[in-house]
Amino acid sequence: MSSILIATISMGGLAAFFAVMLSIVHERFKVEEDPRVEEILSCLPGVNCGACGFASCRSLAEAIVKGEAAVNSCVAGGSSVAEKISRIMGVESGSVKKKVAFVRCGATLSERSKKATYQGVNTCRAANILMGADTACLYGCLGFGDCEEACLFDAIKMVEGLPRIDLSRCTGCGRCVEVCPRGIIVLDSFENTNYRVKCSSLDRGKKARQVCTKSCIACRRCEKSCPYEACWVEDNLAHIDPRNCQLCGICSMVCPTGAIVKVG
């Protein structure tokens, strides 16, 4: 009987001692955390793509709760996520302007000329350091698919050495924009115009024509034929102003190399 009593008292005392210790430490090291952070985090895609400008989905959730970021900051999640978050935060969501990636190069493997045989590391990054490796064009796609590897949403497939972007899957997070060593991928919202210049070459017409059959040769036909003054050529490359473009498609028809295409 007495040993049961001793055991109960000693263990009870020990437990009480640790309970007091724990409560003291708990008071001393209290962390105030808003439960909404976890709630918002569970709505976000959770891939930490960084398109919102924050390092991770968690840091965006924290920023939204603090009011430092808008509820529709998540580009990848789109309007549905923004709506869920706005319900948690109790504010209007607004709409998320959808942006998708666009590759400013239209030359497939067979359409661009080779200047050498390349046997090095099979990444665009390595090839770009070696002056583009086997690709003769100094501006266009190198075709090793760094963007395909970087895409978290399976939206990029390399087809004939050129990234093909699945517009239904692309969330506009911009990871491909970051990894492309030649900077030919841009984020673009296809709201006002669907005509785009699918070339990045700043070479003069003759040089551009030598290395690629698809490149813009700065012939200015689009500039001259556009009835709305939406096309112009600058630095040997055609540009289209989405604010003026009326989607007539004349530029695409007159372009001798097919560098102006309709997207979407």
Added chain:
Amino acid sequence: MARIILILLGAVLVNNFVLRYFLGICPFLGVTGRVSSAIAMGFSVTFVMTLTAAIVWPINHFIIQGLHLPFLEYVSDILVIASLVQIIEMFVRKTSPALYRALGIYLPLITTNCSILFLALFIPLRKYSFLDSIVFGFGAGIGFTFVMLMMSAIREELDFAEVPKSLRGAPITLITAGLLALVFMGFTGLLGSA
């Protein structure tokens, strides 16, 4: 003095908890992906181990043996370990949220880390004095940290190695752990029975 150094060396190298007794394998395989979090985990375990040794010894000496209650040994050990882990968890969460996130589930899992319970049960078996226990607990923690550091450094290098496809991930990690354990078997008998 020589005895203390022997206990320390014995705990760190010869009788290393992870690679000799195969205790604490869970964080050894789970948190060794990156050197920084492995070291943080190692020091957390070292902290818990040293404090456990320091608290378990008087409890064992005065309550368990003093009041003749040997059947309460496990219960009291678990009480001590669980409380200490709770304290360190609150401390890490307050001082370094990034570290708290990096350690993740493995931090509360120190509670169920067998190496710490083993330490608490081993101390009365060896009849260590109070100072010896603390040194032993500290040494065991340092040994754990040391192995965690080695493993994580190797695994970081392995990320760049061309591992055959069927061995990638867990298999190559287990093979590495086995090879490390083989190396540590070389210390067997170095300090006699210490």
